[in-house]
Amino acid sequence: MAKHLSRSDIKKIVSLIRGWDQQKITWPAICEVVEPHIGKHPTRQTLNAHQAIVEAYQARKAALKNEGVAKRRPASLSIAASRIANLEAEVRELKEQNxxxxxxxxxxxxxxxxxxxxxxxxxxxxxxxxxxxxxxxTR
Structure with missing residues (x-):
């Protein structure tokens, strides 16, 4: 049981949650997946104690719910590459604004x-x- 997570552990866990590709995301599943990456088996409570992990979990859960509705696919690779470039530029701008x-x-x-x-x-x-x-x- 892991009680304390380092900043690098938290970053790794957040990254794994953001890249979650399974249909359903659960705390026990995350605990299993992160164990080889951080070298210890965290509990749900340990993960839930870190705001960055909770926010990543909630965002990914909402995204998975919405992805089930419909995925929009670009007509060609050039359109996809253009969209990716635009989104990366937006991320850079938002990071600077933050x-x-x-x-x-x-x-x-x-x-x-x-x-x-x-x-x-x-x-x-x-x-x-x-x-x-x-x-x-006036009253």
């Missing part, structure tokens, strides 16, 4: 700390919007 968001979050996190804001203050819900009220009214 990097910038992480950088911005770090700045915000520092500024909030510097001004003494607590995590609970930052997580307060937004105020409710009263749609019945107009700008000129």
């Amino acid at each position: 990097r910038l968001y992480k950088q911005m979050f770090t700045v915000w996190q520092y500024n909030a700390y510097k001004r003494g804001l607590s995590e609970s203050q930052l997580n307060e819900p937004l105020p409710r919007v009263d749609r019945e009220r107009t700008d000129g009214e």
